[in-house]
Amino acid sequence: MKPEPPKIPQATTKRLPLYYRFLQSFHNAGHKRVSSQELSDAMKIDSATIRRDFSHFGALGKKGYGYDVANLLEFFRKTLDQDEAANVALIGVGSLGTAFLKYNFQKNHNTKIVVAFDTKAPVEGMMKSDIPVFNPSVMEEKLLEYGIELVICTVPSRSAQEVADRLAKTEITGILNFTPVRLNVPDTIRVHTIDLSVEVQTLIYLIRNKSIE
Missing domain, CATH: 1.10.10.10 (Winged helix-like DNA-binding domain superfamily/Winged helix DNA-binding domain)
Incomplete structure (x- = not known):
């Protein structure tokens, strides 16, 4: 990217x-x-x-x-490089991950989810919302096969750093992290963390303290 x-x-x-x-x-x-x-x-x-x-x-x-x-x-x-599409992988197809697959970005943006990974998926893969979903055991080879630049991480918190450690050994350059864990990654990877609970708490604080700009 x-x-x-x-x-x-x-x-x-x-x-x-x-x-x-x-x-x-x-x-x-x-x-x-x-x-x-x-x-x-x-x-x-x-x-x-x-x-x-x-x-x-x-x-x-x-x-x-x-x-x-x-x-x-x-x-x-x-x-914003709107002419150059970025292939995205989703790791973790739970409730939030499934919502991402159903929405996908290709309808409105220059990014699209082209592959996903989930522990409940078979090694040979299965289709969900027209996206192939594989077992994480084949994650590294599939990231390379699909030319992935960016990963959306919606795994449980306990698994987040382990996933990040594996991603650090691949060619990906960005992680959109939806876990509350602050990931440790090499400088070659940019991490953008979105902690939904923190965002909600911040909004509640702001609406209850309206004098704050």
Whole structure:
């Protein structure tokens, strides 16, 4: 996968796919240009934040005119490598993993789940939601066979580091970790952890302390 552009704040990087999604909506609605305030109203993000994010990439708009929707959409498409699909593997086909298989990303994004692994699956594989699911005993060879760059990990917490240790010996470069475990991996692998319980607790705290920005 293409590395993140240098000197771009992580918070800005996380918003780039959102900008791309909303610009697609404006483009599909026939808008030729859009202002930072219009994007702000649609995305519920402060317009100053949007202008600051865009400034990291140079002059994307014109004062008094706003942003050309088609040009901006093309810029973010290239920035996010939307033309180059990334093959994704799912490890752990429980309740959350099954939801991922049913949704899959290929309908709306440049990524798609092409193979999955679960301890209940046979070595020879089985089909689930049109995706082949194999036993983890053949994980390394199948990751190579399917050209996997990114892995979504939804295994039980007790198995997370063991899985990460095996992945560290493969060619994958990213793990989207849905376990609460902080994985130890080599610098060649980027880990993005989403702890759903922490996210819920954070939201509860924020809605009960509305004075916090």
